Amino acid sequence: MxxxxxxxxxxxxxxxxxxxxxxxxxxxxxGGLRRNDFGPAPLETWIGRVDGLEDAxxxxxxxxxDCRNNRLAWLALQQDGLPAAVEALVARHGxxxxxxxxxxxxxxxxxxxxxxxxxxxxxxxQPCFPPELQRPIVHTPHSLGDFLQHATGLRGPCVTVAxxxxxxxxxxxxxxxLIGAGVVDAALVGGVDTLCGSVLFGFNAxxxxxxxxxxxxxxxxxxxxxxxAGGFALLERADEGxxxxxxxxxxxxxxxxxxxxxxxxxxxASLAMRDALARxxxxxxxxxxxxxxxxxxxxxxxxxxxxxxxLFPDSLHAGSSKGWTGHTLGAAGIVxxxxxxxxxxxxxxxxxxxxxxxxxxxxxxxxxxxxxxxIAYAMNNSFGFGGNNCSLVFGxxxxx
Amino acid sequence: xxxxxxxxxxxxWWSDGLPDWAAARAFASTGALPADAPAKPAPTLxxxxxxxxxxxxxxxxxxxxxxACGDAGIAPDALPSVFTSTHGDLGxxxxxxxxxxxxxxxxxxxxxxxxxxxAAAGYWTIGAGCMRTATAISxxxxxxxxxxxxxxxxxxxxxxxxxxxxxxxxxSGLLGTVTRSEGLLGAALVLTREGGGPRLSAxxxxxEAAAGSGPLAAHAQGNAMAPMLPLFDALAAGAAAVALxxxxxxxxxxxxxxx
Numbered sequence: 001m002x003x004x005x006x007x008x009x010x011x012x013x014x015x016x017x018x019x020x021x022x023x024x025x026x027x028x029x030x031g032g033l034r035r036n037d038f039g040p041a042p043l044e045t046w047i048g049r050v051d052g053l054e055d056a057x058x059x060x061x062x063x064x065x066d067c068r069n070n071r072l073a074w075l076a077l078q079q080d081g082l083p084a085a086v087e088a089l090v091a092r093h094g095x096x097x098x099x100x101x102x103x104x105x106x107x108x109x110x111x112x113x114x115x116x117x118x119x120x121x122x123x124x125x126q127p128c129f130p131p132e133l134q135r136p137i138v139h140t141p142h143s144l145g146d147f148l149q150h151a152t153g154l155r156g157p158c159v160t161v162a163x164x165x166x167x168x169x170x171x172x173x174x175x176x177x178l179i180g181a182g183v184v185d186a187a188l189v190g191g192v193d194t195l196c197g198s199v200l201f202g203f204n205a206x207x208x209x210x211x212x213x214x215x216x217x218x219x220x221x222x223x224x225x226x227x228x229a230g231g232f233a234l235l236e237r238a239d240e241g242x243x244x245x246x247x248x249x250x251x252x253x254x255x256x257x258x259x260x261x262x263x264x265x266x267x268x269a270s271l272a273m274r275d276a277l278a279r280x281x282x283x284x285x286x287x288x289x290x291x292x293x294x295x296x297x298x299x300x301x302x303x304x305x306x307x308x309x310x311l312f313p314d315s316l317h318a319g320s321s322k323g324w325t326g327h328t329l330g331a332a333g334i335v336x337x338x339x340x341x342x343x344x345x346x347x348x349x350x351x352x353x354x355x356x357x358x359x360x361x362x363x364x365x366x367x368x369x370x371x372x373x374x375i376a377y378a379m380n381n382s383f384g385f386g387g388n389n390c391s392l393v394f395g396x397x398x399x400x
Numbered sequence: 401x402x403x404x405x406x407x408x409x410x411x412x413w414w415s416d417g418l419p420d421w422a423a424a425r426a427f428a429s430t431g432a433l434p435a436d437a438p439a440k441p442a443p444t445l446x447x448x449x450x451x452x453x454x455x456x457x458x459x460x461x462x463x464x465x466x467x468a469c470g471d472a473g474i475a476p477d478a479l480p481s482v483f484t485s486t487h488g489d490l491g492x493x494x495x496x497x498x499x500x501x502x503x504x505x506x507x508x509x510x511x512x513x514x515x516x517x518x519a520a521a522g523y524w525t526i527g528a529g530c531m532r533t534a535t536a537i538s539x540x541x542x543x544x545x546x547x548x549x550x551x552x553x554x555x556x557x558x559x560x561x562x563x564x565x566x567x568x569x570x571x572s573g574l575l576g577t578v579t580r581s582e583g584l585l586g587a588a589l590v591l592t593r594e595g596g597g598p599r600l601s602a603x604x605x606x607x608e609a610a611a612g613s614g615p616l617a618a619h620a621q622g623n624a625m626a627p628m629l630p631l632f633d634a635l636a637a638g639a640a641a642v643a644l645x646x647x648x649x650x651x652x653x654x655x656x657x658x659x
Binding site for chain 2: 207
């Protein structure tokens with residue numbers, strides 16, 4: 001594929017607001033997980049919660065979209081010069097030539113949950129939502145995309161991608177296609193997911209939630225820690241001689257196996273990684289850092305480790321950052337792409353937090369310690385329910 | 401922008417009272433409803449026990465997807481797919497929210513994994529044995545237009561043929577007091593770069609798309625996926641052009657060459 005320049009990028013997670021906070025916590029190996037304090041009857045688990053959302057309502061003009069998820073979207077959008085970078089792209093191309101493609105798993109379903117929890121009775125004696133939650137837009141998946149469209153003024157195609165935990169990796173692929181087909185010249189991509197009852201109790205019902213901070217790829221791992229996050233990247237067709245960070249490839253596949261369990265041989269994961277490498281036109285050995293999906297569930301990590309060992313040489317530095325942020329679900333794609341971009345930009349290669357004893361399925365690629373190194377390419381894996389897989393390859397213009 | 405183009409190689413349809421595209425086309429020209437329409441779709445891609453447990457969104461999506469592949473004569477496992485739905489499965493959202501309010505520890509694990517927006521896409525790829533890419537999107541009233549654009553840009557960049565499926569379910573419970581959607585509606589297109597079938601070209605412009613006024617638009621107007629219906633009325637009537645809602649103040653202009 002033609003390389004796409006990344007004009008700006010940012011993430012806001014339990015580690016803090018913006019790229020600086022992410023890089024500092026990754027480098028210091030300072031995790032963001034805390035004992036679950038979300039909701040009225042918290043499950044025994046650890047979460048990656050973003051501080052301050054409760055006290056950060058949306059500006060008055062956007063109050064119709066107010067909810068936890070859109071608050072996090074707004075907060076994440078204010079970081080790392082994103083508003084100025086969006087403005088510059090609008091000046092260059094026009095608002096109708098910039099797509100908005102954002103991922104989420106549950107969007108603002110937390111607002112719908114609250115409507116049920118605080119249900120009232122209307123004048124006819126029928127149950128109803130409290131008046132302040134009688135806003136249809138926050139009870140539908142496109143709440144996120146619609147909010148951001150109004151918040152940014154962008155007028156190109158506006159889409160919310162919701163393929164569970166691969167959502168905000170797939171936004172890069174969809175945006176690359178829109179730019180490649182000439183529908184637009186640039187795209188704001190990203191993803192936002194917030195903690196809510198659905199995911200905490202839903203993953204708990206599947207037996208996938210750990211009572212302790214998650215330990216990806218550890219022999220004793222016993223489930224995931226959930227988190228919330230938001231992040232964005234601005235993509236534009238790369239200019240000749242552009243030396244900055246770039247999206248170089250994407251790969252997508254389906255497991256065709258099971259709704260909530262990965263393919264036992266990791267076939268879908270391998271397909272997505274191979275597809276991404278092929279589209280980037282590089283060999284597996286050229287990749288210096290791979291941010292793994294690495295959820296810390298027994299099944300995912302063993303299968304992903306074997307798929308990585310089957311594809312990459314021993315020299316690859318691969319790690320899971322879920323121990324820092326928790327599994328941020330529909331935001332994991334963008335957050336972990338930002339971590340891959342940090343690795344490319346700064347040479348900071350994060351290992352895996354909280355883990356001490358590698359599962360025997362781990363090849364030498366799976367690293368627990370951080371490392372430093374000047375790398376040419378970084379990858380990110382994001383896999384979701386329904387067997388939905390996406391891998392991304394990032395590089396630098398100078399490496400071309 | 402350069403115009404996007406595609407051939408429509410196959411069409412699938414399901415609505416309450418009109419269980420396939422042949423019935424929908426006949427209704428569009430004569431107003432006749434089949435006497436023996438089944439109450440719900442029963443896609444043969446699912447085993448009977450899975451069919452009993454599957455939510456309506458999955459049933460309708462798989463039904464129309466399989467019909468479109470059959471109409472196109474293309475094996476389902478060969479196609480990348482784009483699933484678009486305004487709300488996903490509204491009955492499952494109602495179940496999740498009601499259960500979380502009453503007894504959160506009792507959430508059903510199956511209902512939870514069926515609550516993801518890409519549930520229909522997931523069941524489709526599993527049932528069809530398809531390892532190609534599948535996506536699931538929403539864009540509120542522009543959901544179908546944006547799905548169509550994603551399918552057409554896949555043809556322009558990555559794929560020779562692609563499956564597009566649009567569907568929405570009926571709102572129920574407390575959620576139904578704020579979210580309006582009636583009945584069950586789904587339609588699917590198999591789009592190809594080359595070959596036979598009506599030739600579609602698409603471009604955006606700045607205007608509001610008119611609300612559908614054709615027989616299919618009137619028949620299923622209460623469903624959240626109704627903004628797709630002007631295209632299906634145009635296909636049934638052999639119309640040369642149609643516009644779909646594509647976001648606030650934006651529409652997708654479609655020219656259709658029926659050949």
